Amino acid sequence: MTTISMYSTANPGKGSITHTATRSRQERRAERLLIRLAAATLFFVLLFTGLTLMTSHANSELPAQPTAEEQVIIVGSGDTLWEIASDIRKEGEDIRQIVYALQKRNNLSGGSLKAGQSLIVPAD
Structure with a gap:
């Protein structure tokens, strides 16, 4: 007959195998929540930065200097x-x-003009 022993030589002085303390369910849940919040924050920061860059280049009100x-x-x-x-x-x-x-050419959104306004007539 075979005998299975739970005695370990890795931990002298203790008669049985000690299990490492596992994290509780709440700790794992909190860690996953923090990872999700960090990912969402990073996503929104990148999205905001991209939209800001796009609108800053798209809304230049003054036309380029005439050639x-x-x-x-x-x-x-x-x-x-x-x-x-x-x-x-x-x-x-x-x-x-x-x-x-x-x-x-003049970055006009509509057809309204003001007296004294300068308009650049594009070359053909």
């Missing part, structure tokens, strides 16, 4: 984009494309 080929005009009282576009339009050009080019 030598571009013309700068001053808006008069009562002028509209359509009138200015019709004045600078060449034969056969679509006025809608000219209005769009003026809006894009």
